[in-house]
Amino acid sequence: MxxxxxxxxxxxxxxxxxxxxxxxxxxxTIRFRQLERGTSDRIRNKHVNERTGAEVAAEDMVKGLETDGTYVVVEPDELDxxxxxxxxxxxxxxxxxxxxxxxxxxxxxxxxxxxxxxxxxxxxxxxxxxxxxxxxxxxxxxxxxxxxxxxxxxxxxxxxxxxxxxxxxIRDPKEELSPVPGKRRLPEKELKTAVKLVETLDMEWHPEEYRDTYRERVLELVEAKAKGETYEKAEQPPQATDVVDLMDALQRSVDEAGERRGRGGKGRGKGSKGRKKPEGGLEELNKKQLYERAAHAGVPGRSTMNRDELIEALGKAS
Missing domain, CATH: 2.40.290.10 (Ku70; Chain: A; Domain 2)
Structure with a gap:
């Protein structure tokens, strides 16, 4: 404990x-060591006197707060x-x-x-x-x-x-953001489609199904470099949606989300009920176990998949 x-x-x-x-x-969080390039020599930080350049021992260091160009020294027991x-x-x-x-x-x-x-x-x-x-x-x-x-x-x-x-x-968003989004009149058709998309992607909150995929990719990178192997590069981020194509993008998003739900993919609405369970007891495994199987099977893109997508990919792989 x-x-x-x-x-x-x-x-x-x-x-x-x-x-x-x-x-x-x-x-x-993965914490890297600082090394000198071309060697395995670690680089360490030292506490030095800014004026003399001499190293200062821990017992000789005190806290000081600058006021009017001079420092007022405060001892630990004084703070207590x-x-x-x-x-x-x-x-x-x-x-x-x-x-x-x-x-x-x-x-x-x-x-x-x-x-x-x-x-x-x-x-x-x-x-x-x-x-x-x-x-x-x-x-x-x-x-x-x-x-x-x-x-x-x-x-x-x-x-x-x-x-x-x-x-x-707490920072004031009006002072920090430029431009400030604010409220504006929105086309009713686009707004209704956006609301429908949000409702179609409705899901329950299961934090155990989420993990630090970036950390996993870093570990995969380190393992691949250690073995002298190539590593899978991530896909480029999507381009910003053009305002002209916004309605089309929203509608296609609704259609695709509905199709995924019908196949038992992302989302936990009525469409996910009654789907055929994959063979091999995959439904009984948690997300970590599914990911380990996907890694063993060499499923591409597994680090970005949610639990249902892993089940679907493993079902196809088998």
């Missing part, structure tokens, strides 16, 4: 609940002294309807656990209350010398803490 990254007390009203905070996600309570308390100010929190405010997610079995009842009471009311507790706390605004909400069986962006961290 992973060690908690923070521990303290979750408070709401006069209730104080000792808790531990754990990371809810982990990164699978200004917020001893805040760094040990996750204080809920109130509870809001989850539907009122714009998704743009959400940042990272953590799991919250009670510190011991003796606190399980209080933990369960808060979890059930939040679940029944569809509300989240808005709180602030200090972790690693930084204050966080968070939403405490009930997930399936546990409490989750979602860090939120501060209001002044």
């Amino acid at each position: 992973a060690r908690p990254i923070w521990s303290g007390a979750l408070t709401f009203g006069l209730v104080s609940l000792p808790v531990r905070l754990h990371s809810a996600t982990e990164s699978h 002294e200004i917020a001893p309570g805040r760094s040990r308390t996750l204080e809920i100010d109130g509870f809001v309807d989850l539907d009122e929190v714009d998704p743009i405010y959400f940042d990272r997610t953590y799991w919250l656990a009670p510190k011991g079995e003796e606190y399980a009842k209080t933990y369960a009471l808060l979890h059930e209350a939040l679940s029944r009311t569809n509300r989240a507790g808005i709180a602030t706390f200090v972790m690693r010398n930084r204050e966080y605004l968070v939403a405490v909400k009930a997930e399936a069986d546990v409490l989750a803490v979602h860090t939120l962006h501060w209001a002044d961290e």
